[in-house]
């Protein structure tokens with residue numbers, strides 16, 4: 001059982017001028033953690049209020065109405081010891097890890113500093129021991145990572161170092177804000193799998209904030225659809241995808257690139273290999289009729305669709321289907 005982070009009936013209203021306000025979130029309620037470690041995906045387009053929600057959950061933005069509670073206590077009213085625990089146990093991973101690093105320090109510094117700041121280590125050696133174990137946990141080789149400056153790492157490595165940095169603090173909850181939007185398509189599923197394993201193996205609850213319904217479906221056990229600062233729909237991924245209650249959710253589903261039966265493919269030409277279009281790992285097909293299929297990343301535990309079926313979907317797809325062409 002992990003600690004519960006809970007937003008209840010919250011509004012966030014920004015003051016734009018003397019008489020002008022902007023309501024970025026209205027009547028939002030959301031709970032993460034508690035009885036069972038969970039993965040909640042918050043899906044919304046630009047301007048829907050995702051960043052505001054993250055700031056609210058991190059205690060960086062006070063609600064204009066309603067409450068944000070962690071382990072039963074109002075976050076805004078936590079004393080200094082409570083604040084410290086909250087800041088350690090609720091970690092965030094942002095979309096552009098480069099902006100989080102100080103370019104003048106080696107990554108060791110980014111990893112050691114929080115360990116020292118929270119008094120979690122007694123010596124440099126102990127720190128390096130924990131750092132090396134944690135880097136391995138996220139699939140990085142310490143010998144290829146430590147001693148490097150941020151610009152000497154790939155985007156995917158930087159993002160994994162950020163996940164390691166969060167993990168070092170032994171968090172209860174991780175808020176991941178578009179964690180895969182800036183990494184190479186072929187790494188996307190690897191990073192999502194790492195996040196998924198933190199939940200499955202370490203019991204960490206995750207909030208995965210994204211504009212991408214497909215990856216939300218892939219990892220989450222609950223999908224929250226945010227639009228214009230409102231939560232329009234909440235449910236388990238299958239219910240949300242197969243039986244959306246709100247037209248906006250349907251529009252999001254429709255926006256997932258799908259095959260176009262009218263597309264005139266030159267069948268004389270060598271058909272493209274599915275892997276050229278779908279490097280994010282095995283896929284499942286939604287509508288199984290030929291030429292009407294929608295390929296989405298597989299969720300853990302699902303059986304992959306046969307390569308032939310994927311090939312058919314790819315052949316029938318219009319260009320936007322090539323969402324993640326190999327670089």
Ligand SMILES: Nc1ncnc2c1ncn2[C@@H]1O[C@H](COP(=O)(O)OP(=O)(O)OP(=O)(O)O)[C@@H](O)[C@H]1O
Nearest residue numbers: 014022023024044045046047048049050051052053
């Ligand atoms: N500090 C602020 N002052 C005034 N308005 C703001 C402020 N921050 C955000 N907003 C407005 O609140 C709304 C929600 O913004 P927010 O950044 O939370 O959305 P978002 O879903 O994260 O968008 P994006 O994906 O583009 O970052 C937007 O209309 C934005 O212009």
